[in-house]
Amino acid sequence: MLVKGVSTITKKLIALDLDGTTLNNDGQISARTKATLNQAIKAGCVVSLVTGRPNRISENFYDELHLNSPMINFNGNLGILPHQNWPREYQYTIDKEIVMELLGKSKQLGLSLIAVEGRDLFLANKGIKSGFGFFPSTLKTNQILSQKSLQDNPISITVEVKPELKAGLIDFVEKQFGDQVEVSPWGGPHPIVEIATKGVHKSTGLKFLADYYGILQQDIIAFGDEDNDRTMMSYAGKSVAMKNAIPSIKALANDVTTYTNEEDGVARYLQAHLDLAVSQ
Known part of the structure; x- marks a missing residue:
């Protein structure tokens, strides 16, 4: 060129x-x-x-x-x-206690993936093998999400939710934490929802x-x-x-x-x- x-x-x-x-x-x-x-x-x-x-x-x-x-x-x-x-x-970061709440209710809310990120932070409850490239398919030991490993407030929470439970998840987050965060479903075919600072x-x-x-x-x-x-x-x-x-x-x-x-x-x-x- x-x-x-x-x-x-x-x-x-x-x-x-x-x-x-x-x-x-x-x-x-x-x-x-x-x-x-x-x-x-x-x-x-x-x-x-x-x-x-x-x-x-x-x-x-x-x-x-x-x-x-x-x-x-x-x-x-x-x-x-x-x-x-x-x-x-x-x-802009969000309270890490929101992450713990979602992690504790992950089965009830239909969450298969919970990933949290910051500039120098990446933790998840599991790897993801659906192949769309934004998250690793396997996790290192120091990337596994837990109350102990999450020391800092993250910038973003990303969850994969069962498609039929997505509306319920959004409703739950908005009712429980709507004064702090907002929920943004991803475009495209992936049942992914992102949670970040309101406004x-x-x-x-x-x-x-x-x-x-x-x-x-x-x-x-x-x-x-x-x-x-x-x-x-x-x-x-x-x-x-x-x-x-x-x-x-x-x-x-x-x-x-x-x-x-x-x-x-x-x-x-x-x-x-x-x-x-x-x-x-």
Whole structure:
């Protein structure tokens, strides 16, 4: 991939969701996307990953793109400079006693997996073999969740629940802990529910980035495809839904890409709308 030249554009904050947006269906970043984002940075834009993923499975993409901007993880609950101790780092955590309550009632609530995470924390009651890549299939001894092993409040609780009991779980959490946390079912086919601090979303992280760089809302471009991108896209001056996005996100967005995540939709959109001179 050859880059023809670098144009100068108004400084933009380009906020990128990962899965279904920047990543293709194989979970990879294409050469065209890498070159385009590199060109945007050279032209004066800030490119930042704003993802639901934990940092443990997104820092590799951060490094692959050679970014030096803060990264937002856990749907806005963690903001870090990867590989560094950064004074501006933030995190929102939830009371570990909520984890113990769920663990104690796991059979009654139909929970087959309970995983808790933080920036440097991962514990689970078991490995998961369903193959969608977010959790290890086998656990090390020091990764097994128990009252003894969970010493710190986590950022996120993720549970796998029997599909027919999902509504009951959500109702239980909202009634018992609704003043502290909120529940977000994952998109897609997996019966996964995530529990995190109430009122914190991707827009929390996006506002943090905009304030840090002194970038106006009108100069934010946010790309997304799923329901957890909703607040980020509502906050951005320009929200761009992927062609493969769910209908409600397309309806919310200012624009929709002509191409899917599998077809370099983000890269092609930025090339066209920011006049980035990138060619293969």
